[in-house]
Amino acid sequence: MPGPLTQLKVLDFSTLLPGPYATMLLADMGADVLRVEAPGRLDLTRVMPPLEDGVSTAHTFLNRGKRSLGLDLKKEGSADVIKRLVKDYDVVIEQFRPGVMDRLGIGYDTLKAINPNLIYCAITGYGQTGPYKDRAGHDINYLSLAGVSSHCGRKETGPPPLGIQVADVAGGSHHAVMGILAAVIHRQQTGEGQYIDISMTDAAFALNAMAGAACLAGGQEQKPESSLLNGGAFYDYYRTSDGRWLSVGSLEPQFSSRLCEALGLTELKSLAVSQNPDQQKTLKAALSERIAEESLSHWQAVFANADACVEPVLTISEAAEHPQLQARNMVVGVDRGDGTLQKQIGFPIKFEKTKPEAGWIGKKLGADNDDYL
Template identity: 35%
Template sequence: MEQALEGIKVLDLTRVLAGPYCTMILADMGAEVIKVEEPVKGDDSRHFGPYVNGESAYFMSINRNKKSMTLNLKHEEAKAQLFKLVAQVDVIVENFKPGTMEKLGLGYDVLKEINPRLIYAATSGFGHTGPYSKRPAYDGVVQAMGGIMSITGQKGGKPTRVGPSVGDIMAGMFTSIGILGALRYRDLHGVGQKVDVAMLDCQVAVLENAISRYFVTGISPEPEGNRHASIVPFEPFDTYDGEIMLAVGNDNIWKKFCEVIEKPEWVDHEHFKTNPLRSKNYNVLRPMIAETLKVKPTSQWQFIFDEHGIPNGPINNIEMVVTDPQVNHREMIVEIDHPVAERIKVPGVPVKMSLSQGAVWKAAPLLGADTASVLMEMNDLTEADVELLRQKGAI
């Protein structure tokens, strides 16, 4: 099956998470991604645990489907090879602190002269403009500054960092979207452009109704625990033997919910019949629902709610997620063979396409595994040329 981005070549200068997550998305959809790493050390995330036979599981999870070559970007001969590669690729992605590429003589203004069709994508903490532009950032910093921590956690508790590194991951996702948009623009107009994505901007973009609530009320939202700020009931409840997540997203579902829990009198109750009323009277309604749901085990409630189309689910731990039949039917856990770590499992591709399905077809590369082949195939070097560059410290 042909993949959606087959034929697109990407030069990947990124490291750690935001940039590699972006290029992973592109690689999963068929782009040829050539990861450029620092000689000897490689991507920082190669040194993040846990390890399998000495290989970082962290690195392997987000660098599948890629090639790896090493270039010392401070070495003039390595830069000369990079320039040759830039002339042949469609996209270059980097997530250095703004100004770093310019100091190396590799900024967008230089590279677009070599390849006017080049899409130059840059992911950074605060973007390439603005008063914070030159500041370094990691996920925790932008989660804190972007407001998401202030609305996460138990009611009355301290601001809490979201478990996954959403500051990095959201930036990686938005960068991939920007690249796809720029490729489409190039299809229409024949020229590339710079895509500038800030982790902080992405956090602001995903605050959902927190910003609208602030502008409407003038009050900054605070953590609400597991409840939804404006939909009721929309949170976990204790059952006879555990917990169940319930999401009564509209008044029609509310009617069905009341019927199946044998509380028909709540359907048209003057305090509960609409979502605004349920939100207003949350402190009265919540304990009433809680008392009702305690009488049956979680599995029984799941069966009842599923039969009547009421959104619900168990609160799964990671072991439960990776063994879930729906998750596995959708191929969201896949096995691949790694030359050192051997058989490993990684998340699959979440975007399902009827004619050009992406796939995880290759394990993450060993450091510099493709240096010689890339330089020989794309830059017409010989084995002797490659060895000389290695001896000079350029690769």
């Protein structure tokens, strides 16, 4: 059966990561996504290395399954093209600063007058309201203002620059998809479209979850290496003799008991369940010393059949080859357009009946102009 969103048509004005990732997820689920991109305004993900056959792998991934319309929205007549197209679309998603779409003559009020059932989603760094609404920012800034960075990392070295864009993807992309699909359900029930305002800072602030609850309701501000889950206890990463890392998440007594037994540290079982910070430091020091004596492959063998919540820190290429991710089809081949396939990350949600498909890799800018102009 086709994907669950095959009846949904999306007009995508977004660039870089948050919006394109969101519309990629929608396209994977079957939505018909038309990406509108200005020929003279380069999207950096098109040229971001590494390149394959002269095309960025970031672009071919983020824009898979979408069609491409090259259109300079500042030129006379471009707004008329969008007004004609929007009659047949369910969703508009854009990522400009507040007011830009209005100045281009295709803001929400204008498009809603043409298509009253339209769902319009705007993704910005700080939202459509508030003193920061027009301020520039990136993922690291949103995480900082949202309080997330303040309790991550180490006391001595401070917050880490993360290898993934949490505010962009977990914040902007995922919350945008959630909001759009909720609005689709609302429209099915009432016939009404609506405007969705996604702030990546808002979403990042919401990701504080347990630490946020402890602070706002409990008056306890979480600092780096101060809690059970952020390095304040033995739940942590440990370096092996060959410079690799082992993750230890053996929080519950049954798991910590198996951890100590596997490491030959049975005398330290009582420390694992202790709330005493000094005892936790003693346990962490013992774990660090013991794990540093052997290689990562050694510990992988030791914990292969031990149900102790201990796993190796894998590289992306190693993760892609892991039997679990292979079994879950998390690496897929996506059509390059010439019958050959490019390896890409697969769709993470498994539907029983409506199987998502990756479609094709991101197209050249304006590849579908003849169909729409």
